[in-house]
Amino acid sequence: MNWFAIGNIADIPLRGARCVKTPQGKIAVFRTAENEVFAIEDHCPHKGGPLSQGIVHAKAVTCPLHNWVISLETGTALGADEGAVKTIALKNDGGALFIALEDLMVAAE
Numbered sequence: 001m002n003w004f005a006i007g008n009i010a011d012i013p014l015r016g017a018r019c020v021k022t023p024q025g026k027i028a029v030f031r032t033a034e035n036e037v038f039a040i041e042d043h044c045p046h047k048g049g050p051l052s053q054g055i056v057h058a059k060a061v062t063c064p065l066h067n068w069v070i071s072l073e074t075g076t077a078l079g080a081d082e083g084a085v086k087t088i089a090l091k092n093d094g095g096a097l098f099i100a101l102e103d104l105m106v107a108a109e
């Protein structure tokens with residue numbers, strides 16, 4: 001697994017997010033009120049809304065376009081909606097954040 005440094009947790013506001021551009025597409029990195037950090041694709045499973053611009057609450061984000069609620073832990077849509085985004089493994093090493101981009105290795109093979 002390849003770990004890529006994406007900055008420090010302090011760069012992300014509490015209950016906020018950052019969008020990280022990678023060769024795999026845009027990744028949304030969220031920081032919850034409890035100081036947990038999650039990374040998922042920045043592409044709502046409904047119509048591709050930018051989840052990194054959504055509202056973070058508990059361990060979920062509400063899409064800014066039509067209010068689907070996406071779990072940050074599993075990437076799945078909560079409630080009555082169906083769909084999912086990919087979750088990305090994230091490592092928090094004393095505040096330094098790294099995401100795993102496995103598909104890059106697959107693509108290189």
Ligand code: FES
Nearest residue numbers: 044046047049063
């Ligand atoms: S694009 Fe996210 S709810 Fe419609």
